[in-house]
Amino acid sequence: xxxxxxxxxxxxxxxxxxxxxxxxxxxxxxxxxxxxxxxxxxxxxxxxxxxxxxxxxxxxxxxxxxxxxxxxxxxxxxxxxxxxxxxxxxxxxxxxxxxxxxxxxxxxxxxxxxxxxxxxxxxxx
Amino acid sequence: xxxxxxxxxxxxxxxxxxxxxxxxxxxxxxxxxxxxxxxxxxxxxxxxxxxxxxxxxxxxxxxxxxxxxxxxxxxxxxxxxxxxxxxxxxxxxxxxxxxxxxxxxxxxxxxxxxxxxxxxxxxxxxxxxxxxxxxxxxxxxxxxxxxxxxxxxxxxxxxx
Numbered sequence: 452x453x454x455x456x457x458x459x460x461x462x463x464x465x466x467x468x469x470x471x472x473x474x475x476x477x478x479x480x481x482x483x484x485x486x487x488x489x490x491x492x493x494x495x496x497x498x499x500x501x502x503x504x505x506x507x508x509x510x511x512x513x514x515x516x517x518x519x520x521x522x523x524x525x526x527x528x529x530x531x532x533x534x535x536x537x538x539x540x541x542x543x544x545x546x547x548x549x550x551x552x553x554x555x556x557x558x559x560x561x562x563x564x565x566x567x568x569x570x571x572x573x574x575x576x
Numbered sequence: 577x578x579x580x581x582x583x584x585x586x587x588x589x590x591x592x593x594x595x596x597x598x599x600x601x602x603x604x605x606x607x608x609x610x611x612x613x614x615x616x617x618x619x620x621x622x623x624x625x626x627x628x629x630x631x632x633x634x635x636x637x638x639x640x641x642x643x644x645x646x647x648x649x650x651x652x653x654x655x656x657x658x659x660x661x662x663x664x665x666x667x668x669x670x671x672x673x674x675x676x677x678x679x680x681x682x683x684x685x686x687x688x689x690x691x692x693x694x695x696x697x698x699x700x701x702x703x704x705x706x707x708x709x710x711x712x713x714x715x716x717x718x719x720x721x722x723x724x725x726x727x728x729x730x731x732x733x734x735x736x
Contacts (some may be wrong), residue, residue, distance in 0.1 A: 457677065458677055458679065458680075460675045460676050460680055461676055461677050461679045461680035461683070461725075464676065464680050464683060464684070465680075465683055465718050465721075465722065468683070468687060468714050468715075468717075468718045469714075469715060469718055471714070472710070472711040472712075472714035472715050472718075473711070473715075475710070475711045476711035476712070479708055479711070492701075492702075494701075495700070495701055495702045549708060550708060551706065551708070553697070553701070553706065553709075555651060555652070555655070555697065556649070556651070558651070558701065560701055
């Protein structure tokens with residue numbers, strides 16, 4: 452009991468953080484729709500938009516600083532990058548609206564937005 | 577006394593630098609991009625309790641600048657400085673309230689680092705979508721914060 456009493460505020464703080472994070476995570480995973488386009492931006496400026504419905508490989512940048520983005524089966528991921536930490540490559544696949552892959556060293560962001568392409572599935576189905 | 581103070585600060589700074597280096601050797605980002613153990617925060621928690629807020633701030637800021645020069649770049653320096661500043665403010669407030677043990681203080685520090693870096697990235701890169709990283713970073717921050725806090729607490733008690 453003394454342990455609980457002594458650390459009451461610590462435990463409350465940790466619980467509050469976990470509940471808030473869990474709640475936000477649940478909310479975002481339910482509220483997010485499947486995205487239609489991958490928006491690529493470098494240094495805060497939009498470079499181009501690629502539809503998720505079309506399988507492709509796109510290399511952002513050239514020479515020493517590059518990120519290689521692959522789109523396949525409605526999902527996008529970084530296959531390779533020049534950055535030392537490879538956090539963007541380890542981020543895995545994104546496909547839901549609002550998700551993004553970030554490469555801080557190259558200032559590159561790939562974010563998924565709704566786009567018109569999401570209507571195609573309905574047409575095809 | 578002045579020499580002793582200077583030496584203590586230099587020693588702690590060196591220790592924080594070594595811990596930062598060790599942390600860079602062990603990549604933790606396989607699960608969630610960008611997560612870290614926060615080992616150097618042991619030193620900052622210790623400094624906050626044993627030497628006071630001023631010492632903790634100076635050691636933390638100098639550490640961030642040196643680590644960015646050694647292992648990072650200007651961008652990482654900006655992210656880390658904002659993260660470190662937010663962490664220091666939160667830790668100082670929680671310690672000052674006297675309602676938390678080093679564990680709570682350290683958790684607040686870990687969250688401050690994470691939130692500060694995410695918000696800086698959101699502003700600099702103009703991407704709101706980054707907020708989706710926050711829950712994962714909060715959970716990893718809480719876990720590593722508890723571990724670092726327990727370690728820091730033991731050190732505060734044992735080392736005079």
